[in-house]
Amino acid sequence: MIMKYSWILFDLDNTIYDFDASSDFALRKTFNEFDINDNEENIEKYKEINRQCWMDFEKGLLDFQTVRNIRFELFVQKLNLNIDPIEMTGRYLQLLSNTDFEIDGARDILDFLKPYYKMAVVTNGLKEVKRPQLSRPGIASYFAEIVISEEVGIAKPHNGFFEHTFERIGRPSKSKVIIIGDNLHSDIKGGKDYGIDTCWFNLKSRANDTEIRPTYEIGALAELKGILG
Numbered sequence: 001m002i003m004k005y006s007w008i009l010f011d012l013d014n015t016i017y018d019f020d021a022s023s024d025f026a027l028r029k030t031f032n033e034f035d036i037n038d039n040e041e042n043i044e045k046y047k048e049i050n051r052q053c054w055m056d057f058e059k060g061l062l063d064f065q066t067v068r069n070i071r072f073e074l075f076v077q078k079l080n081l082n083i084d085p086i087e088m089t090g091r092y093l094q095l096l097s098n099t100d101f102e103i104d105g106a107r108d109i110l111d112f113l114k115p116y117y118k119m120a121v122v123t124n125g126l127k128e129v130k131r132p133q134l135s136r137p138g139i140a141s142y143f144a145e146i147v148i149s150e151e152v153g154i155a156k157p158h159n160g161f162f163e164h165t166f167e168r169i170g171r172p173s174k175s176k177v178i179i180i181g182d183n184l185h186s187d188i189k190g191g192k193d194y195g196i197d198t199c200w201f202n203l204k205s206r207a208n209d210t211e212i213r214p215t216y217e218i219g220a221l222a223e224l225k226g227i228l229g
């Protein structure tokens with residue numbers, strides 16, 4: 001096997017772990033425990049607030065801990081509920097950190113790649129969710145490094161995040177590193193801007209209506225065998 005790369009950087013959410021399934025599960029369970037109807041309307045209300053908060057985060061208007069705390073605060077206000085949002089936040093994140101729904105073929109491709117490549121997780125998110133998720137014996141053994149944006153203090157797609165990651169993995173040549181992820185902006189643009197190859201995991205076959213061109217595009221993780229095998 002001829003290996004073009006020495007390091008593979010894996011995004012986590014919706015690349016290895018099924019974040020959509022995880023957040024849906026954790027959110028519904030939280031709603032149930034706090035006697036909130038888990039109908040689509042309420043779920044969507046939370047998701048909209050969540051999206052807006054992370055967008056404000058990206059613009060530098062909010063920091064990690066504010067995003068963490070403000071989402072249920074806004075949600076509780078919006079629905080006029082008499083619930084402690086901090087308690088709700090704690091419960092939701094605890095449930096989320098215990099989820100381990102995986103994307104189809106994730107374990108199989110990690111097993112396939114492990115003997116040949118050094119692998120790292122590069123994830124945008126809160127450490128109180130990501131650390132427990134990634135410290136499970138089953139998953140931790142695949143990755144030589146775990147890089148979490150909250151711990152770095154800066155998120156993908158910013159250069160500083162990749163700079164920090166490269167420091168952690170011993171400054172390999174950029175030509176020997178590839179990032180794999182589902183997000184065209186944070187993973188693919190971030191990787192390209194930093195000067196490494198990229199692989200867009202387009203699980204849902206979305207049209208790419210951006211100017212961002214990945215080095216590779218796949219629709220299933222198993223296709224990585226053709227690129228990296």
Ligand SMILES: [Mg+2]
Nearest residue numbers: 011013014182
């Ligand atoms: Mg992702």
